[in-house]
Amino acid sequence: MSSFWIILTGALVAVTCSLLGCYLILRRMAMVGDAISHAVLPGIVLAFLISGSRQTIPMLIGAGFLGILTTFLIEFLHKKARLQEDASIGVTFTWLFALGVILISVFANKVDIDQECVLYGEIAYVPLDLWITDAGLNLGPQAIWIMGSILILVLITILTSYKELLVTTFDPSYAAAIGYSTAFWHYVLMSMVSLATVASFESVGAILVVAFLIVPAATAYLLTDRFGLMLVLAAIFGILSAVSGYVLASQIDGSIAGAMATMTGVIFALVFIFSPKYGLFRKKSQTDKTGMIIEENKAGISYKTQ
Amino acid sequence: MKFFEFFSFTDPNIRYVVAGSILMTVCSAVVGCFTFLRKRALIGDAVAHAVLPGVCLSFLLTGEKNPFVLLIGAFITGGLSIFLVEFITSKTKLKEDSAIGIVLSVFFGIGILLLTAIQHSGNANQSGLDSFLFGKAASILPEDLYSFGLVGVILLIGVFFFFKEFTLISFDRNFAEAIGLPVKMLEFILTSITVLAVVTGIQAVGVVLMAAMLITPAAAARYWTHNLTIMMLVAATMGAFSGIFGAYISYLAPSMPTGPWIVMVISMIAIISFTFAPVKGVFARLRKQVKNQKQITDENILKLFFQLGEKDQDFFTERSINSLLERRSMRRDHLKKGLARLTEQGFLAKTKDHWKFTEAGKAKGQRVARLHRLWELYLTQYLQLAPDHVHDDAETIEHIITPELESKILEQLQYPKVDPHDTKIPYKDF
Numbered sequence: 037m038s039s040f041w042i043i044l045t046g047a048l049v050a051v052t053c054s055l056l057g058c059y060l061i062l063r064r065m066a067m068v069g070d071a072i073s074h075a076v077l078p079g080i081v082l083a084f085l086i087s088g089s090r091q092t093i094p095m096l097i098g099a100g101f102l103g104i105l106t107t108f109l110i111e112f113l114h115k116k117a118r119l120q121e122d123a124s125i126g127v128t129f130t131w132l133f134a135l136g137v138i139l140i141s142v143f144a145n146k147v148d149i150d151q152e153c154v155l156y157g158e159i160a161y162v163p164l165d166l167w168i169t170d171a172g173l174n175l176g177p178q179a180i181w182i183m184g185s186i187l188i189l190v191l192i193t194i195l196t197s198y199k200e201l202l203v204t205t206f207d208p209s210y211a212a213a214i215g216y217s218t219a220f221w222h223y224v225l226m227s228m229v230s231l232a233t234v235a236s237f238e239s240v241g242a243i244l245v246v247a248f249l250i251v252p253a254a255t256a257y258l259l260t261d262r263f264g265l266m267l268v269l270a271a272i273f274g275i276l277s278a279v280s281g282y283v284l285a286s287q288i289d290g291s292i293a294g295a296m297a298t299m300t301g302v303i304f305a306l307v308f309i310f311s312p313k314y315g316l317f318r319k320k321s322q323t324d325k326t327g328m329i330i331e332e333n334k335a336g337i338s339y340k341t342q
Numbered sequence: 343m344k345f346f347e348f349f350s351f352t353d354p355n356i357r358y359v360v361a362g363s364i365l366m367t368v369c370s371a372v373v374g375c376f377t378f379l380r381k382r383a384l385i386g387d388a389v390a391h392a393v394l395p396g397v398c399l400s401f402l403l404t405g406e407k408n409p410f411v412l413l414i415g416a417f418i419t420g421g422l423s424i425f426l427v428e429f430i431t432s433k434t435k436l437k438e439d440s441a442i443g444i445v446l447s448v449f450f451g452i453g454i455l456l457l458t459a460i461q462h463s464g465n466a467n468q469s470g471l472d473s474f475l476f477g478k479a480a481s482i483l484p485e486d487l488y489s490f491g492l493v494g495v496i497l498l499i500g501v502f503f504f505f506k507e508f509t510l511i512s513f514d515r516n517f518a519e520a521i522g523l524p525v526k527m528l529e530f531i532l533t534s535i536t537v538l539a540v541v542t543g544i545q546a547v548g549v550v551l552m553a554a555m556l557i558t559p560a561a562a563a564r565y566w567t568h569n570l571t572i573m574m575l576v577a578a579t580m581g582a583f584s585g586i587f588g589a590y591i592s593y594l595a596p597s598m599p600t601g602p603w604i605v606m607v608i609s610m611i612a613i614i615s616f617t618f619a620p621v622k623g624v625f626a627r628l629r630k631q632v633k634n635q636k637q638i639t640d641e642n643i644l645k646l647f648f649q650l651g652e653k654d655q656d657f658f659t660e661r662s663i664n665s666l667l668e669r670r671s672m673r674r675d676h677l678k679k680g681l682a683r684l685t686e687q688g689f690l691a692k693t694k695d696h697w698k699f700t701e702a703g704k705a706k707g708q709r710v711a712r713l714h715r716l717w718e719l720y721l722t723q724y725l726q727l728a729p730d731h732v733h734d735d736a737e738t739i740e741h742i743i744t745p746e747l748e749s750k751i752l753e754q755l756q757y758p759k760v761d762p763h764d765t766k767i768p769y770k771d772f
Contacts, residue, residue: 061436066443067384074550117616117624122383122439123561130554131609134602137476141599243391243454247447254440290459297451304444314434 041177043282046296048183049236050248050274052190056229057253058263058270062205063225067122068107069249071129072226073233073242075106077136080234085143092182096234103230104223106132179239186235190228194267201225202263240293247297248274255304258314273303348593356593359600362482362490363585366546367604369494371559371581372501373539375574376532378560379512383553384439385424388446389540390552392423394453397474398460407470409489413541420537423449450549477548477601490542497538500531508532509570546585547601554605555581562612565619584608638741639672639680641710644689645740646670647699648707648768657704660696708768714740715761716751722762723755729762 060069076099083098106128113124194201204211204221211218229249236245256269281296288295309316351357377386393416400415401407423445430441457471470478501508507528510518519525536556543555563577588604617624646666651657663677681697684690689703699707717736721727743751761767 061440064437064439066437066440070387070443070446113616116627118622118627119561119616120378120381120383122381123378123557126383126387126553126557127561127609127612130551130558130605131613133550134554134605134609137599137602138606141597141602144597243447243450246443247451250440250443250447254436254444257436258434285455288455288459289462290455291457294451294454294456294458297447298455301444301448301451304448308430308434316433 039282039286041180042292043279045177045179045183045239046278046282046292047275048180048187049232049240049244050252050278050296051271052183052187052232053236053245053248054252054256054270054274055190055194055267056225056232057249057251058256058267059201059205059225060229060249061253061257062263066250066254067125068110068226069229070246071110071125072103072106072229073237073245073249074129075132075136076102076230076234076237077133077242078102078139080237081136081139081143085139085146088146092178092235096231099234099237100227100230102132103226103233106230107223107226182235183239186231190232193224193228197221197224206263240296244293244297247300248277251297251300251304252277255300255307258307258311260313273300277303344594348590356589358482358484358487359589359593360586362487363546363589363600363604364582365487365491365494366543367555367559367581367585367608368578369497370539370543370552370555371563371577372498372574373536374556374558374560375563375570375577376508376512377536377556378564379570383557383561384442385427386536386540386556387553388423388427388442388449389420389537390544390549391446391453392419392449393541393544394474394549395419395449395456397471398453398456401460401471402456409486413489413493416541416544417534417537419449420540421534424533424537473548474544475548476599477544477546477551482545486545490545493538493542497535497542500535504528504531547604551601551605554608558605558608558612559584562608562615565615565622580608580611584611634741636680636683639676640684640689641706641741642670642672643677643680643684644703644707645710645714646707647690647697648704648711651699651704651707652711652766652768658698660693660698662696705770708770710740712768713743713748715765715767716748716755716758717743718763719755719758719761719767720751732762 057066057069060066079098079100079102080095083094086098087094109128110121110124113119113127114121119127200211200216200221201224203214204216204218208218211221232249233242233245236248240248252273253266253270255273256266259269260266277299278296280302281299282292284290284299285292285295307315347353348356351360374383374386377383396415396417396419397412398415399419400411403415404411426445427438427441430436430444431438436444457475460471507518507523510523511525511528511532515525518528539556540552544552547555559577559581560573562580563573566576567573584604584607587607588600591603592598592600615623618626620626643666646669647661648657650661650666650669651659663674663681666677667674681690681692684703685692685697688700689706690697691700714736717739718729718732721732721735722729758767
């Protein structure tokens with residue numbers, strides 16, 4: 037039974053993150069996702085200090101707040117201080133992560149979070165943390181309920197605002213012209229990434245969140261040009277990585293989160309090599325066409341220079 | 343007095359820790375300047391994460407924790423990660439940031455998997471491998487220091503010898519290629535040096551925070567200078583300072599993590615630089631903006647006096663605020679402040695609540711009006727724009743055109759008499 041709960045948690049995290057990841061990849065914000073997943077740490081610690089316990093709601097609020105603050109800081113450094121974007125991301129998230137680790141050490145006796153858990157989580161303990169009602173009814177692991185709710189929230193947002201998110205992603209100026217606020221949808225997306233990050237955080241750790249945010253979406257992107265299909269494929273790749281990662285981890289007795297991240301990479305590598313459309317061994321037609329264009333251009337140049 | 347105890351460096355442990363922290367921070371700060379200028383700051387993050395599987399693999403293969411063996415493993419996977427980022431970016435439609443994210447998270451996942459597998463295997467020799475995760479600046483041993491010292495020296499010598507070439511490929515790769523430099527080779531050397539710096543620095547601050555040691559000092563230093571040599575020295579000094587400070591804090595409070603404190607200090611330095619640096623800082627920029635805004639208001643007021651003078655055929659009529667606002671709408675408080683400034687500078691003369699041109703004011707107002715009309719004419723003649731589309735553009739450019747540019751435009755337009763709206767273009771001799 038416990039393997040089932042672990043795989044289910046992994047799959048829920050995988051689907052939630054992969055769906056959001058599709059938007060991040062297309063908006064060229066993959067590293068912003070990475071930054072948020074690290075920078076929520078001080079938010080979690082502060083929520084812990086204020087609420088005095090490991091309750092979910094304060095942590096979600098704390099981390100959500102930090103997630104928004106991170107995107108805001110990155111924007112500020114980039115736009116107002118004119119720091120180049122990659123450096124703005126790097127400076128912001130390392131600073132906030134350092135702040136989080138320092139806070140943990142300062143309040144070590146009050147805060148029950150440890151650094152390693154932050155990085156690679158403890159998905160193996162998910163089945164132990166059960167949600168038992170006052171009446172004594174066992175409702176299964178808490179993590180399942182939390183991740184499940186976040187996934188439903190993400191799904192509802194994507195389904196109801198499919199068009200808005202799509203248009204602001206692909207063509208911000210057109211979106212602005214037909215009256216969608218790009219800034220609004222940007223922050224909606226960023227808050228969802230923060231929520232997903234912090235909810236996944238305890239069970240799988242920051243690194244697996246990043247892997248699930250970026251890798252399955254990128255894999256799906258190599259297979260299709262249709263956005264709806266990309267979302268579905270990304271979710272499927274996410275689930276596949278979660279299941280196969282669990283098997284791998286139990287084979288070599290290692291970290292489950294690490295193994296799941298490894299499997300996202302293995303699936304990416306396979307698709308990267310064999311994808312019919314964009315893989316390394318794709319049909320030659322495309323390259324032939326480019327080759328033809330180059331040949332024609334050469335002929336044109338030599339004609340002109342004569 | 344803990345302060346003197348620490349800074350007299352009598353305790354050999356303190357000496358090792360301080361020397362180690364300085365060495366690591368300085369190396370990464372120097373190399374970071376190049377990665378920063380090549381806009382590849384986050385690649386350092388990918389390398390830092392990719393080091394972990396290399397360390398674990400070389401431990402699995404050799405079964406010992408010899409720093410040199412671990413460094414070789416780290417160097418191989420770190421280099422591989424850079425290669426893979428470039429490979430994925432060039433072979434697929436994925437952008438560089440996605441490629442970095444993929445490589446970073448997957449390599450780190452593999453690293454964690456191997457690390458935990460090693461820990462669970464019960465090999466007694468393994469303890470301490472996880473110091474790569476969070477750094478161990480506070481517990482550097484002499485033998486660590488020698489191996490990292492050697493790496494650091496190799497690295498700094500490399501930068502010293504190829505300084506000119508690295509500068510060139512960082513600023514203008516195409517030019518470097520055109521003058522026949524072996525760009526690919528140089529990039530490979532620079533990449534190797536970056537990997538070396540990451541592998542060394544990771545010992546101080548750990549995987550996640552390593553990116554800060556590369557990016558933050560360089561980004562901060564960039565706000566103080568335009569000169570690369572100075573930028574490097576500033577970055578190195580900032581890095582060294584944060585290294586000493588981090589070591590000092592964990593000496594005062596041994597439970598404090600050294601790495602995060604080093605990053606905290608360097609981040610604070612960076613944030614101060616971003617906000618307060620002269621010329622490039624946020625405040626300096628704001629001040630510049632306000633100054634430009636004032637200049638534009640003042641010039642517009644003088645132009646307004648000139649236009650009203652043209653209409654009345656008398657440039658030295660006294661005018662009230664309301665009569666000015668009738669012709670051109672602007673914010674009343676801006677107008678009042680502008681009038682006060684212009685009176686003080688001697689362009690306007692004030693009598694009670696009326697203002698009128700002085701000779702100097704008339705000359706300046708005439709010049710702004712002339713530039714406006716010249717630019718309108720230039721746009722209609724050379725860009726074939728319709729006469730009713732050129733006003734807004736001229737409204738901006740009239741404050742920017744230099745006397746040299748003005749004479750060029752006059753020459754091009756052959757000293758025209760009227761603008762596209764048939765208004766006279768005023769010259770000094772009129």
